[in-house]
Amino acid sequence: MKLIDIDKTRYRRHLNRVLIGCGLALAVGSLLISQTLIALFPDPSGSHFHWNALGVVVTAAAIGLGLSKYRHHDYLTEVLYVWELKQSLNKITRKMRKLEAAAQQGDADALLALQYSYAGSRQLWKLDDNVIIMDELNTKQAQLDTLAAKFNVTLNVDDYEDSILKRF
Template identity: 35%
Template sequence: MTLTDINKDIYRKHLNVVIVSFVLGFAILSLAIGQLLISQFGSATEGESNFTFNLIGVAIGLAISAFILSRCRQHPYFKEIYYVWQLKQLQNAIYRKVAKIKPKAMEGDVTALQIMDFYYRSLAQVYQLDNNTLTMNELESNHQIIKDKAEQYRMTLTQTSFDKAVLSQF
């Protein structure tokens, strides 16, 4: 995956529209399907609960909404959202191995230093896009430690792309 500059305003605008659309679509589908199931299969006796039909309606509504969202992810409107989603998945994969990678990076392992550099660069990008500035100072100081370690071993870290397969080494 390659780090790409994303327009924050477009990303936030598209993300907000997608979130609101998903929630509204999910709610409408859940209610409509639940009511349809109750009208077709519900009992007419008063006092009986139709909880099961409503729950089935929610499950079906969620499945349909998720299916529609997954089918739309390749649309140009979703470009920034899908990029950030993929980046967050990659960050999660790296995070699960950070406990093994970071000590190797401190020992000067080239691959580990590159992984940590990419990880911190990608985190900084996502934090800025999501307005998560509270932990930015800590992130920058951790990234500086990796940069200093690379400099100590006479390495230049300018990597803006990353292959997930590299993680299998750790």
């Protein structure tokens, strides 16, 4: 996955609208379905938990299908990009110990994966206004730059592909 610059205000506005829309759709849809089922199939004991749960499950599935169907719509471009970036960074995080060990030995793929991870994390944290641990990231980036210079490796995040993680 390639890192691209996205408009932070557009991303935040669209993400907030999608989240609010999904929340409202879940509330309205689950109530509508469960109340319809309760009216059609009343329980003499007064317990309608199963109808309420079914309403929530069906509505959540419908929302998921709707988001899946329209995931490539222009309105969701930034939201989908950040979702995929988080997934890509999680793949790297799961292999971080092995990557860091290989980077210490000068493995170019490990160094590239770490560079991508740091660049992607920096972008993600700026988009979410989460700059609390940016100093720690800058320290790790400086260490990575030192390793890259030591082993004479040029790091370009555009060269990163998820497939290099298979080795680690």
